[in-house]
Amino acid sequence: MSLSQSEYLEVRRIPGKGRGVFAKIAIPKGTVFETVPVLVCKQDDIIGSNLMDYVYAWTSSSVALALGYGSLYNHSYKPNARYDDLAQQRKSYTALRDIAAGDEITINYNGDPKSRKNVGFDVLE
Numbered sequence: 001m002s003l004s005q006s007e008y009l010e011v012r013r014i015p016g017k018g019r020g021v022f023a024k025i026a027i028p029k030g031t032v033f034e035t036v037p038v039l040v041c042k043q044d045d046i047i048g049s050n051l052m053d054y055v056y057a058w059t060s061s062s063v064a065l066a067l068g069y070g071s072l073y074n075h076s077y078k079p080n081a082r083y084d085d086l087a088q089q090r091k092s093y094t095a096l097r098d099i100a101a102g103d104e105i106t107i108n109y110n111g112d113p114k115s116r117k118n119v120g121f122d123v124l125e
Contacts, residue, residue, distance in 0.1 A: 008033040009069055009105070020104045021069045027099040033081075035092040036068035056083075056091075056109075066091050076106035082113045 008027055014020045027033050038056070043063045046052055054071035055063035065071055070091055073081070080099050083091050096113055099105060110117045 005068065006034060011069060011072055014074075014104070017074065019072055020074045020106075021072050023099045023101050023103050023105060025101050027095045027105075029095050029097050031095045032092050033095060033105075034068055034070065035086070035090060036066050036070040038064035038066045038070070038089045038091055040064050040089055064089070064091075073105060073107045075109040077108060079106045079108045079113050081105050081107050083107050 006024075008024060008031075010022050010024050011019050012022050038058075040058050040062050041064075043061055046055065046063065051065060052063075055065050056071075058064040070083070070093070073083075073093070080097055080103065081093050081095055083093050086092055093105075093107070108114075
């Protein structure tokens with residue numbers, strides 16, 4: 001089963017990996033294909049819960065759950081997209097290169113697409 005809320009995106013299951021976000025149609029480099037609100041909460045309030053796998057660091061003591069598909073993008077050290085924090089507690093997602101229809105859209109969880117900093121789990125590339 002796939003879910004879709006955008007002309008660009010759908011969520012699919014990936015064997016051995018869980019869910020991921022995929023391009024439904026080709027997304028040209030530089031396209032902002034999703035902008036989402038985030039819910040900010042205290043990190044201490046969700047430590048130990050399943051939500052910890054889906055949040056972004058926000059401040060030193062808070063995390064953000066991105067709505068839309070924002071918290072479902074998988075990590076890659078060779079991402080094809082990036083995210084940016086915007087005013088009013090929002091994030092946007094932009095294609096770093098052309099993304100073909102059917103390709104999984106990945107981001108670098110470190111925020112900087114070129115960062116090789118450890119993300120706290122084994123990364124399958």
